Amino acid sequence: MMRRRIPVAVALVACLAASLLAGCARNSTKVTVVFSDSGDLQPRGSVQTADVRIGRIGSIRLTKDFKARVTLHINAGRNIPRNSVAVLRTTSLLGEKFVELRAQGDPAKGPFLKDGDVITNVEEAPELEFVAEQAVSLLGAVTAGDIATLVDTGATAFSGRKDDLRTLIDSLSTYSASLATRTGNIGKIVDNLDVAAATLADGADSIKGVLGDLAITTQALADNRDRAVTALRNLSRLAAVQNDVFDKYRADIERQVRQVSAVVGIVAGQTAELTSLLDWLDRFVTVLPSIIPNDFTQVFMWVVPPGMDPRSGL
DSSP: OHHHHHHHHHHHHHHHHHHHHHHHHHHSEEEEEEESOOTTOOTTOEEEETTEEEEEEEEEEEOTTSOEEEEEEEOTTOOOBTTOEEEEEESSSSSOEEEEEEOSSOTTSSOBOOTTOEEOOEEEOOOHHHHHHHHHHHHHTSOHHHHHHHHHHHHHHHTTOHHHHHHHHHHHHHHHHHHHHTHHHHHHHHHHHHHHHHHHHHTHHHHHHHHHHHHHHHHHHHHTHHHHHHHHHHHHHHHHHHHHHHHHSHHHHHHHHHHHHHHHHHHHHTHHHHHHHHHHHHHHHHHGGGGOGGGOOOOOOOOOOGGGOGGGTO
């Protein structure tokens, strides 16, 4: 009785698992990608984005032009941009293959993949065996004669230059030690450059405005080039004429300047008397109108310096 129940239980678990897988497949997004060589990619392998599993590999079929058509089932709720690149990668050096979907641009912006879409952007990471094969082919093209020539050339170039090589190595050691002792300064320089770059970035609008104004100014100068050249020529001619005039009347101008300087010196020495005169004139024009009858009078006045007036007793 117990033996009959075990196969029935196994059959029920298998049916339940198949139902769950079928439900997941119905809710997933099925897309297709074509690789020129799928390598050892296996069905039910993983589909990843940013190293996170987001789906599985369905069928792998051969096309008429001998390429591999791979069906991808992306889990429900995963929105993958339609312009994504399908990359055939390997988990490790000897690990299994999987398909990575890399979004181009903002991964949150659509349009997104939907059922039946075909991913046309495809990349295939080089495998170790292919790289090794290309290296072997490259090295195979190098003949023994080429290697011998290379060795002879090196021997000829460095022959008899032991001291120069030692000096070069010592200099490199000195420079390395000097740089090692200045790592703090180098770090500060890098930090200051970073701060300067950030400052320039913050003032990008101002710099753009300055450059725009400079462009406008440059264009204006270019448009008025002939006028500017003519103005400079006229200024040069005016300077030459002024030199002729000043040379001709230099003595008269210097004499007049000396006379004006003497007058200014006398005025500067008589500031007290000039102040008294101005105060008296101010009182005069203030008091005189108050004693004029009928708003009309005729006044004759002479201003005589105290030193010239005998009544002043000076």
